[in-house]
Amino acid sequence: MQGLEATYHIESTPDQIGARAEALAIEQSIEMPPSAVRQPEVLREVLAQVVSIQEAEKGYYRVVLRFAGQTTAFETAGLLNVLFGNCALQEDVELVDLNLPSELLSAFAGPRFGIVGLRQLTQVHDRPLTCTALKPQGLSPTQLAELARTFALGGIDIVKDDHGLTNQPYAPFAERVPIIQKAIAEANAQTGGHTLYAPMLTGGPKTLLERLQTAKQAGVQVVLVAPMLLGLPAFAELVQDLKMAVLAHPAFAGHRIAPPLMLGKLFRLLGADATIFPNYGGRFAYSTETCMNLAQAARVPWGHLRPTLPVPAGGMTVERVEEMVGFYGTDSMLLIGGNLLAAGDSLLERTQAFVQKVAASVGKI
Template sequence: MYELEATYRIQSTPEKIEARAQALAIEQSIEMPPTAVRQPELLQKVLAQVDSIQEAGAGYFRVVLRFAEQTTAFETTGLLNVLFGNCALQEDVELLDLKLPPSLLSLFAGPRFGIAGLRQLAQVEGRPLTCTALKPQGLSPTQLAELAYTFALGGIDIVKDDHGLTNQPTAPFAERVPVIQEAIARANAETGGHTLYAPMLTGGPKTLHRHLRIARQAGVKVILTAPMLLGLATFQELVEDLGLAVLAHPAFAGLRISPPLMFGKLFRLLGADAVIFPNHGGRFAYSPQTCLALAQAARAPWGHIRPALPVPAGGMTVERVEEMLGLYGLETMLLIGGDLLAAKDNLLERTRQFVQKVAVSTGKV
C-alpha cells in the first residue's frame, strides 16, 4: 500500500532532522497533529512514513518518504499535491525524485510518439535532430514565415515558435500559423526536405482548443507548449486528445523540484515527446552533471512509458555541436536559435553550417 516513494533534500541540523522529516511526512499526508486524529486506523492507512534519512553534505539531508497510493486519488493533481503541495511553500525542502508503483504508473500513457515517433515524423535516422526558433517578438506573420522558409531551405528538422510568441497583436496565432506552415511546405517542396513546424500553444481551455483546431487545419504535426504555464494536469489532458507530437518548454518550471525529475520524468510521464532544457554553459546555470542526469531520465527505460528526446538549449552555438553530441549522444535534438539569427544576411549559410556540422559529427554525410 505504501509503495509511492518521494525523495527530498532538506536543510537541517543532525539534531533536528528526524523531527523535520516526520513533520514533512505529516504535512504531506494528514496535515494535522497525529494526536488529533480521532480514527487511529488512519494513522496506519494515510499518514506518510519516513523510510530513510541520509546525510547529503553541507547541512543537507536526503529523506525518502513513502505514501499510501490512494492519497493521490490516482490522478495527476492529487499525485503532485502529495509529492510537493504544502511543502512547496517551505524553503528548506526540495523534491529530488519519485518512484511510482505499477498501480500508479499504469495510469499514465507518457509520450505518444517518443523518440522513435519523432524520428519517423522528421524522417531522420542515425543522427541527432536539429531545431531552431522563430524570434524575436514583434515580427509580422510574413516576416516570421520568411525566417521559417530560410530555416527549412537550410535543412533544419523542426522550426518552432519562440516560447514567448503566443498571440500578440503583431502576429496572432490564427494569422501566423497557416502562413508559416505554408512557407515551410514550400521550402520542403523545393528541397525534398521534411522540415516540421511547431507553433506555440498557450491559453486557457477554450483558447487551446481553438488554436489546436487552427494548427490541425494548417497541417501542423508538432506543437510546442509549456506544461507549467498550462498546469500539468491540463497539459496531460491536452496530450490525451492531441494526436500531435509535443515539444515541452521549461518556462515557469523553476520550482524547487530537481530538473531531472521535473523535465526528465514528470514532463515525460505526462506526455512530452521531447523536453527542452537549459544546457550548461549557456544563459543558465545548470551543471553538466545535472544536464546529463536530466537527459538520462528522459530516455531511461520506465515500464511502458516511451522515452522522450532531450533538447539542450539556451544560448547554444554551432561551435558547440561536437561538445553537445559528445555529452548527450545521438538520441538528442540540438536547439540553436539566436546564434543562427545573429548571422542576419547569412542566415541560410549559417543554418546549413549547423545542419552540416551535426551530420559530419555523426558520420551522416
Template sequence: MDPVRATYRIDVPPGEGRARAEALALEQTAELPRAAVGSESARAFLGGVESVEPAPDGAVRATIAYPAAATAADPAQLLNVVFGNAALLDDVTLVGLDVGASSAATLGGPRHGIDGLRAAAGVEARPLTCAALKPMGDPVEALAQRCEALARAGIDVIKDDHGLADFPGSPLADRLDACAAALDRAAEATGRRALYVPNLIGSPRTLARGLERVVEGGAGAVLVAPLLAGLPAFRELARESPVPVLAHPAWASPRVAPETLLGTLFRLFGADAVVFPHAGGRFPFDEATCRRLADELRRPVEGIRPALPVPAGGMSLSRVAELVGFYGSDTMLLVGGTLYVDGAGLEERARTFVRRVADAASAGTGRPT
C-alpha cells in the first residue's frame, strides 16, 4: 500500500534539519530511540525521512513517509501518526499531506461533492451565492424573517451562522420549522426555493440525531465544524448524510497549514464544501494561502470528489467581481455581516450581491486567475 507522506516545516537551521526530521519520524511512530527498536515487525512501522530542504526564511521543510500499516486504516490513527505528538512541538508545523491511494479510499472524501451541492441548490454553472443567518441570541421569528428576505432576493444557500446552537430561546427544531415556512413563502413569490443549511453542533450522538431531524424537516444541506465535532466523528456524519455537508473552520490551528487542514484533510474526511477566510478580510489569510487551499479542495484525486471552496470572512459587495475572477465558477461566495449593515435594507443588499455575482459570471470572470 502507498505510504502516507507528511511534509513539515521545522524551525531550525538547515544544518540541524536532518537530525530533527529523523527524530520526528521516530517520535510519530515508535516513540523510542532507533537503537531501541529491535524487532523487524516494529521497524516496519517506522517513518522514514525522504527529503530535507532549506526554506527561504532559514527553516527547513522535511517530508516523512509513514507506512500505511501504521495508520491501521483508521481515520483517527492517521491523524495521530502524522501530527500526534508533533502537535506539542512549538517549532513544527504540518504543511503538506499526501495520504496515498489506499488511505484516500478508506477516508472516502465527499459523498456529494461540487456536483451534488450544485444539484441541491439548482445551480448548474455559475458561482453560488450564500448568506448567513445571524446573530446568536435573536429569536426564531427574527431569523426566519431574514431567511425569507434573503430567499426573496435570490440567494442560493442560506446557512446558519456557526454560532447558532440549540439555544433554549432559539432551538434548532423551531428554527428549522420557521425557516422552512419562510422559504415556502419566498418560493411562492419567486418560483424558486433557496437551500437552508442549519448548523449542527454537539456530541456525535447529538450530531446524528440532529442530522436525522433536519433532513426530515427539509434541510437541503447541513453545516458542521469538523474540529469541534472531531474529525473522525465528522467523517462518519458526512458519509451517512443524505444531504451535502458544509464544513466551518472554527477551532482551526495555525500549527497545521490552512491548505492542509481545511483543504486536504477536510475534503478527505468528507466535506462537500469548506468555508474559509479570503485574503483582505477579518482574518490573516493571504492570497497565496487561499489559492493553495482552493486548489487542494478541487484538484483531481483518484476516487475522491472535489469539494467547493466557500471564501468568506468579512467580504464586501465591492469585491464580488474580484472574488469570482480569483476562484472561478466552481465556488460559493459567502457574504455575511456586510448584508446586515442596515437591517431594513437586507433584501435590497442581497439582491445587489446576487446581481453582481451574475454580472461577473456573464462577463467571463468566472475562471480562476
C-alpha cells in the first residue's frame, strides 16, 4: 500500500528487533492482535507494515513503518496519533523522521509567509535577519517598551517577547503589547527602519482570540508562539486564518521526537514561518549535526510548502556572528538576547554592533 512512512529509533537486541518492530506497527495502527481481526480488508489496508530494519548503532535500530494515509483522517491530531500516539509512552522508541504522500501533504498549507514573506515584512533581502528578546521577567510594560525602542533604534529586525512573558501582573498582555508596538513604531519613524515586534501568544481558545484582537488592533505583524504549549492541532488551526507571521518557540518540545523532525519538519508543516532552536555551543545546545539537519529540514524543498526560517539561539553572543552566518548562510535569523542586554548603558551601541557584524559577515561566506 502507498502511504505515510515514519522512521523510528528503537532500542532492542538483534534477536528481538523484528518482533519489536512488528509490535510497534500493530500498536500504532490497529492496536489489537491481527489474529483477532475478522475483516481481511483491515489487515490489508489499515495494518501498518514494517518496511525496513537497519542497525543504527550497537543496541539501537532504525525502523521504517508504512501507514495508510487515511488513518490520519488528514488532520493534525490524527497524523500525530498515528506517528507517535501510544508509542510516546514507550521509552525505547524515538520518532526521527516522516515521509508524507502527496495526498496527505496537500492537507497542510505550511507557512503562510515563509522566508520570502519574512524578508518582505522586514525589508531585509541580502543578509540573515536579526532578532532579540525582551527580558528579564519582572519588568513593567514601560520598561519593556524602552528596551524595545533601543533595540529598534539599533536596527534589530524582530524584537520578541521573552517566551516566559505571557500575562503576568507586572506586564499584562493587553497593557504591554500596545505600548511596546508604539515604541517600536516611533523608533522606526525616527530611523526609517522596519523593526517588528513579536508578542508571546498563549492561552486557551477564548483567551487566544482576545489576545489576537489586542495584537491586531496594536498593528502587530508577527507573533511568537510555542506550538507545543498551545497543542499542535490548536497551533495549526490558529495559523490557518492568521494574517501575521509566526515565530515558533521550542518550549515544551523536548519529547522523544528528533529535533530536526519536531522543530524543522512538523513545525513547518503546521505553519511556522520561523523556528527557534538551541544552537550548538550554547547553554543547552544541540550538536552541530542536529542543528544543520534541523536547518535543512526547515528550508529544503518539500512539495508546495514554503521554507521556514531557522533561528539558532540559546546563549549566543555577538562574537559568534561570523561563525553562525558561515554555518547557516543568509537564509537564517540570529537571535541574541542576554549578550546584548549585558551591555547595560551601552545597549544601543552593542545592538548596532550586532546588526553591523551580521551584514559584514555575508561577504565572508
